[in-house]
Amino acid sequence: MNKSFIIEQIKRSQSFLCVGLDPDVQKIPQHLLEEPDPIFEFNSAIIDATYQHCVAYKINFAFYEVYGSEGIQSLEKTIRYIKINYPEKFIIADAKRGDIGNTSEKYAKSVFEKLECDAITLSPYMGKDSILPFLKYKDKWAIVLALTSNEGSKDFQFLLCENNQPLYLKVIEKSKEWGTDQNMMYVIGATHQPDIFKQIRQIIPHHFILIPGIGAQGGSLEEVCNAALNDDIGIIVNVSRDILYADTSEKFATSANIQAQYYQQKMKKILMDRKLI
Ligand code: OMP
Secondary structure (H helix, E strand, O other), rough: OOHHHHHHHHHHHOOEEEEEOOOOOOOOOOHHOOOOHHHHHHHHHHHHHHHHHHOEEEEEEEHHOOOOHHHHHHHHHHHHHHHHHOOOOOEEEEEEEEEOOOHHHHHHHHHHHHOOEEEEEEOOOHHHHHHHHHHHOOOEEEEEEOOOOOOOHHHHHEEEEEHEEEHHHHHHHHOOOOOOOOOOEEOOOOOHHHHHHHHHHHHHHOOEEEOOOOOOOEEOHHHHHHHHHHOOOOOEEEEHHHHHOOOOOOOOOHHHHHHHHHHHHHHHHHHHHHOOO
């Protein structure tokens, strides 16, 4: 999926929402456990309930791998379901990969060719040869972790390099040379100060930023968006738990719909205030 198509979809749906598909059998409505594939039943209902209000789905592999081969089947079925019913949606494999070159090649082949996802999250710690294999695919995306939303982001990502530049900025400055704003995005967590987004925008004015940390992790949508938006919109904001588990009764899909619409309406206002739609 190319950049102009993503922008077009955001403008059409007046939303830059990504729904995170992080299903947990302990949290999904208990009546679904009677189904042969509870995870897929849950995901497909959530997708049908939210597609009008979002542009992307992010599939976090941990929530599937934890159920072994059955979980992998649910993951594959979920991707196929989106591709068949909502082919315009951007599908992010949240697998946080990155390894020596020949191993990364296998990861890239698996996620782009076998699973047919549009994008994958990557850890940059192993450097250039761990990321390049993902950049060889036309219209596919490497989404590099730059500044994560979790508490542990302070352990390494703020360490100062030469010229007092924090490591997360160094990661962005260096890695942006490996690809372009047509095949790389960056993850920046919404739990950080909005000023950080402004600082990052000076280094990557045109790249898309994937922003997790809204909802359950407490980030402020308005503040972060105002600092991170660019002239091409340039942001995709992920929300997982706050939509998936808005309600755990049999009416879960209706509640997910209302919650996704709540975020979409906020995003629409932000886009209109900035005259981007
Ligand atoms: P919620 O907090 O439930 O909205 O979920 C956030 C989702 O984004 C989870 O799938 C996380 O694994 C993911 N995530 C972060 O929360 N923080 C990050 O810094 C990076 C990610 C990610 O790469 O998606």
